[in-house]
Amino acid sequence: MTTPYGKDVILIVDDNVITCEVIQRNLEIAGFHVFKAHSVADAVQIFSRQKIDLLITDYKMPKHSGLELIKYVRDHFQDICIIMLTGYGSINSAISAMKEGADDYITKPFTDKELLDAVKKNIWQRKAKKIDPKSLYNDAWTRFGIMGHSPKMLDVYSRIEKACKNDAIVLINGENGTGKELVARAIHYSHKVRSIYPFIPINCPGIPASLFESELFGHVKGAFTGAIQNRKGFFQAAEKGCLFLDEISELPLELQAKLLRVLQEKEITRVGETQFKKIDVRIIAATNKNLEDLIEKKLFRQDLFFRLNVINIDIPPLRDRENDIILLAQHFALKYAKELGKEEPVFTDKAIVALKKYYWPGNVRELENLIHRNLIMNETDYIDSVNFPDIMKYTISCGQPLNLSLEDMSKKYVRDVVEQTGGNKAKALEILKIDRKTLLKKLK
Ligand SMILES: Nc1ncnc2c1ncn2[C@@H]1O[C@H](COP(=O)(O)OP(=O)(O)OP(=O)(O)O)[C@@H](O)[C@H]1O
Numbered sequence: 301m302t303t304p305y306g307k308d309v310i311l312i313v314d315d316n317v318i319t320c321e322v323i324q325r326n327l328e329i330a331g332f333h334v335f336k337a338h339s340v341a342d343a344v345q346i347f348s349r350q351k352i353d354l355l356i357t358d359y360k361m362p363k364h365s366g367l368e369l370i371k372y373v374r375d376h377f378q379d380i381c382i383i384m385l386t387g388y389g390s391i392n393s394a395i396s397a398m399k400e401g402a403d404d405y406i407t408k409p410f411t412d413k414e415l416l417d418a419v420k421k422n423i424w425q426r427k428a429k430k431i432d433p434k435s436l437y438n439d440a441w442t443r444f445g446i447m448g449h450s451p452k453m454l455d456v457y458s459r460i461e462k463a464c465k466n467d468a469i470v471l472i473n474g475e476n477g478t479g480k481e482l483v484a485r486a487i488h489y490s491h492k493v494r495s496i497y498p499f500i501p502i503n504c505p506g507i508p509a510s511l512f513e514s515e516l517f518g519h520v521k522g523a524f525t526g527a528i529q530n531r532k533g534f535f536q537a538a539e540k541g542c543l544f545l546d547e548i549s550e551l552p553l554e555l556q557a558k559l560l561r562v563l564q565e566k567e568i569t570r571v572g573e574t575q576f577k578k579i580d581v582r583i584i585a586a587t588n589k590n591l592e593d594l595i596e597k598k599l600f601r602q603d604l605f606f607r608l609n610v611i612n613i614d615i616p617p618l619r620d621r622e623n624d625i626i627l628l629a630q631h632f633a634l635k636y637a638k639e640l641g642k643e644e645p646v647f648t649d650k651a652i653v654a655l656k657k658y659y660w661p662g663n664v665r666e667l668e669n670l671i672h673r674n675l676i677m678n679e680t681d682y683i684d685s686v687n688f689p690d691i692m693k694y695t696i697s698c699g700q701p702l703n704l705s706l707e708d709m710s711k712k713y714v715r716d717v718v719e720q721t722g723g724n725k726a727k728a729l730e731i732l733k734i735d736r737k738t739l740l741k742k743l744k
């Protein structure tokens with residue numbers, strides 16, 4: 301759902317000018333593009349000119365009501381999210397709004413945060429619902445079979461696009477489970493020429509140093525005890541295709557030197573042989589460590605780093621792409637529901653909040669496992685935070701401003717934990733691992 305503004309577009313309809321303006325300002329600060337109208341007739345005019353993603357409409361308005369506007373929108377635009385604003389105690393109007401096709405309603409008076417949460421939730425749910433697994437390869441939410449729409453992922457896509465047009469070495473950086481291998485495979489299988497040749501992943505620390513050369517470059521019969529016949533190495537097996545050197549940072553220094561020579565000369569010698577063989581292999585390397593730090597500690601060769609770092613792709617951790625979390629969760633829910641022959645589950649509001657707040661140290665893999673586990677273990681057709689691990693239910697936001705002393709931070713953390721555990725001191729003590737006396741002192 302792209303717009304000329306590159307933002308989601310919201311239309312607010314309320315006959316009260318001040319309400320409209322306050323809502324507009326808050327939503328614009330939150331990054332939305334906002335139009336406003338003070339009557340249903342004005343709103344219909346705007347719909348004829350603008351592509352709208354979400355409508356927020358008041359219920360009671362002079363001449364035509366919000367309900368009539370909902371009917372109009374549902375008759376003409378199926379894809380627009382609708383949130384109805386209803387007065388306190390008017391649950392009946394909320395029900396009729398939902399029956400006419402509103403997605404959600406908020407009761408007045410509401411806080412800025414309540415409205416913003418509802419807007420975000422509805423926009424993301426509608427987008428996630430639109431994902432059709434059959435269209436995974438051309439949907440706007442995914443490229444190369446990789447899901448994600450956050451700005452950082454758009455940068456990853458554009459780098460993959462560059463990488464599959466040439467043979468340059470690619471260095472992929474990212475925490476565990478961020479999708480490094482997925483990106484490497486995407487580059488290989490989107491390459492015009494190489495994609496029909498093998499993609500061979502090698503887990504560098506998995507190969508004993510003593511066998512490294514023979515595994516990578518091959519050996520000839522009799523080269524060492526046990527070499528009973530000639531054997532091709534990975535480089536030859538990947539001929540014309542791609543070698544994926546995973547966890548390259550774990551390679552011992554002496555092997556780094558050997559690898560560097562091969563990358564420079566583009567030729568290998570099998571163990572036990574003196575003859576050079578030309579190779580035509582694309583190299584993609586990946587690491588979850590910062591190679592520049594390792595260079596400083598003399599654990600990684602700078603010259604090898606320069607050789608590898610031609611096209612650099614940094615995959616952001618999941619916690620830094622909040623907008624992708626729900627999209628990915630829905631994607632995995634759909635995938636595993638199909639696999640298990642179940643209905644696609646719905647995510648409860650609490651589940652969505654917990655998923656967005658969590659720190660995701662294991663990144664996408666951890667999210668995938670969580671959803672898979674929930675689908676296997678649950679009999680219900682919804683996913684709720686009650687079935688998430690405790691650590692997720694009690695996560696607090698880590699983006700604290702850097703203006704607190706350690707002592708103040710520690711007090712604040714204690715208060716946050718007590719608040720998050722709903723005032724359950726026993727639970728808070730268990731998490732904080734302090735005694736009751738210290739807890740009471742901190743709370744004071
Ligand atoms: N953007 C994404 N869209 C869909 N699936 C993803 C995405 N990112 C990761 N995954 C899935 O998450 C899992 C982990 O991805 P992958 O193995 O590529 O990560 P990695 O960075 O290589 O992990 P590690 O550092 O542990 O080796 C895989 O099942 C992969 O398909």
Ligand SMILES: [Mg+2]
Binds near residue numbers: 480481546
């Ligand atoms: Mg990996």
